[in-house]
Amino acid sequence: MNSARISELLKTRPKTSLFWGLYLASSNPEAKPDLGIAVAKKLAKRAVDRNRLKRMIRELVRGAQATKLNGDVVVKLKKPIGRETRGRLRKAEKEVLRAQITGLI
Numbered sequence: 001m002n003s004a005r006i007s008e009l010l011k012t013r014p015k016t017s018l019f020w021g022l023y024l025a026s027s028n029p030e031a032k033p034d035l036g037i038a039v040a041k042k043l044a045k046r047a048v049d050r051n052r053l054k055r056m057i058r059e060l061v062r063g064a065q066a067t068k069l070n071g072d073v074v075v076k077l078k079k080p081i082g083r084e085t086r087g088r089l090r091k092a093e094k095e096v097l098r099a100q101i102t103g104l105i
Helices: 003-010 047-067 091-104
Strands: 020-024 035-038 073-077
Touching: 003 020, 003 035, 003 073, 020 091, 035 047, 047 073, 047 091
Parallel strands: 035 073
Antiparallel strands: 020 073
16 A cells, blocks of 8 residues: 555544554455554554554454455554553553454454
8 A cells, every 4th residue: 555545544534442543445346455554663662562563453454354344444553552561562462452453343
C-alpha cells in the first residue's frame, strides 16, 4: 500500500480502542485488500516490540480478511506502550493489546 493511499485512509473516521485506531476503506471487488500498519518509534521504543506488534497485527487482520474484512485496512498505534515495564512489551501487555485489536476487528 503506498503512502498516498494510507494518508487517504487516515483521513476517514477510525474505529478506536484505548491503544489502537482501525481505519477501513470501502470494499473494491476487483482489487486485492491491502494492509497498512503504523507503529511509531515514539510510541514503541524498542524495534523488537514494534516488529512483534506488526506481526501480531498482520496475523489478526489476515484472519479477519478471510472472513469479515474485504477492503483496505490501516491499523495505527495511538498511545505509548511499556510505561509500567520500563519501555518493554511484556506478555500481559501484549495480551491486552491483542484483545483490543481483536475487539476492533
